[in-house]
Amino acid sequence: MTQSAAPSPDTAVVLINLGTPDAPTADAVRRYLGEFLSDRRVVALPRLFWLPLLHGIILPRRSPKVALKYASVWLEGGSPLAVYTRRLAEGVQREMPEVLVVDAMRYGNPALTKVLEDLRGRGIRRVLGLPLYPQYSTTTTATVGDVLARETAMQVRMVDDYHVDxxxxxxxxxxxxxxxxxxxxxxxxxxxxxxxxxxxxxxxxxxxxxxxxxxxxxxxxxxxxxxxxxxxxxxxxxxxxxxxxxxxxxxxxxxxxxxxxxxxxxxxxxxxxxxxxxxxxxxxxxxxxxxxxxxxxxPCLNDSPAHARVIAGIARRGLDAWPMAQP
Structure with missing residues (x-):
């Protein structure tokens, strides 16, 4: 395990995935898809047209069907995306004991906005956001950037992509x-x-x-x-x-x-x-x-030790290139 020269107790790495319903039910899926598909980055149609269509027709019809699909893959600890992302963060934390490593979701829970709020309360001064999307897209990565850009109390940077790392x-x-x-x-x-x-x-x-x-x-x-x-x-x-x-x-x-x-x-x-x-x-x-x-x-790399090492390496390089400003 490679470590940085000195611990950085004021620094956090946030691994960010897209999101997932809290349960494989129509109501939970409707809440999740409602948040996801209301993002202008995801669906660029005019709001006056799109939102009534989304909430009046698409979500009522689609949510029960999608809930059945989620039920077919649901794990004991939650949705696969949530379980593997959480475990991956734990693996990266073991690789990077010198910083705090947490996971967040852009849509659903644990909500990125709430995670950032918690980090502020814990005295974190510097946050490296690492979207778990190897390829950059305005429909995924940029939406994470939108949230991080609103953070003013902490220093924030984001890894844009790692598609040929x-x-x-x-x-x-x-x-x-x-x-x-x-x-x-x-x-x-x-x-x-x-x-x-x-x-x-x-x-x-x-x-x-x-x-x-x-x-x-x-x-x-x-x-x-x-x-x-x-x-x-x-x-x-x-x-x-x-x-x-x-x-x-x-x-x-x-x-x-x-x-x-x-x-x-x-x-x-x-x-x-x-x-x-x-x-x-x-x-x-x-x-x-x-x-x-x-x-x-x-299968995806999921929470494998190899994946944790890769993500830790990407995060560490991002932090090493970003000296912390003095208060």
């Missing part, structure tokens, strides 16, 4: 190697990233470019040839045109080519969640099985 690339590549060592190599590897409307990318969002750069770096680490892997985008919502190819379309195309066993990894997600455990491992796996093939999902 060598430690992160190596950790994801190692997780794929370990999966294939246990189960044998599939016929093809699909890198599935969360999708975005094409409009967001046209407006200058670097997410697609960074996602592809990260996938290419992992493929190089695995010494894969171009025909052995594919990038795709999942979790479409609404009527807009989204990034392509869609993961479901890419999987169908592979089936048409006779590819029987497909490994799928989702490196844009730091921790397993509804989009990986239900959408990929259940829903998309069932689609592939219906065509006579097999989809094998490779």
């Amino acid at each position: 060598p430690g992160w690339v190596a950790a994801v590549a190692d997780s794929i190697r370990e999966h294939r060592a246990r189960n044998g190599a599939g016929d093809h590897l699909v890198f599935s990233f969360h999708g975005l409307p094409k409009r967001v990318i046209r407006n200058g969002d670097p997410y697609q470019r960074q996602s592809e750069a990260g996938a290419q770096a992992i493929a190089r680490a695995l010494e894969l040839e171009p025909h052995q892997w594919t990038i795709s985008y999942q979790s479409r919502f609404g009527a807009e045109r989204w990034l392509e190819p869609a993961t479901t379309t890419a999987l169908a195309a592979l089936g048409e080519r006779g590819v029987q066993c497909i490994d799928v990894v989702a490196p844009g997600f730091a921790a397993d969640c509804l989009e990986t455990l239900e959408e990929i491992s259940m829903e998309l796996a069932a689609e592939v099985a219906g065509r006579g093939g097999t989809l094998r999902y490779i």
Whole structure:
């Protein structure tokens, strides 16, 4: 374990994930989605049009269905995203005893605003926010920045992205190697990233470019040839045109080519969640099985020791480049 030269008891590292309902119920899902989908960064439609549609039609219809999906993956300690993020923070804390490490959610609980309030009360003077999104996007990372920018009592900085960080690339590549060592190599590897409307990318969002750069770096680490892997985008919502190819379309195309066993990894997600455990491992796996093939999902890095070391390294470099100002 590498430590900084001197302890910094006035410093905190906050690991920030997207968010999750408090329970796999329609009411809890409705509260969570209501907060998430009301963010102008997430949905840019005019408020006078969008909010009545969201609260009057979309949430009442969608929340019970989404709650059932959450129930199918819920863990004893809560949602997978919350459990793994909390455990990851505990692992990073063990790697970084010289600072305080806590976890927060941009939407839902533990709410980032409340976590910052608690840190102020504990006498913390300097906060490094580390969104657990390897790729920067205005729809995710920037929303964290919006909250951090409102903090005036503490010095605050944020890690923007780590999509080609060598430690992160190596950790994801190692997780794929370990999966294939246990189960044998599939016929093809699909890198599935969360999708975005094409409009967001046209407006200058670097997410697609960074996602592809990260996938290419992992493929190089695995010494894969171009025909052995594919990038795709999942979790479409609404009527807009989204990034392509869609993961479901890419999987169908592979089936048409006779590819029987497909490994799928989702490196844009730091921790397993509804989009990986239900959408990929259940829903998309069932689609592939219906065509006579097999989809094998490779879990996220989650709370693994390797992941904790990677995140601790990124945080420590961020802190080392940021000397604390004198009071």
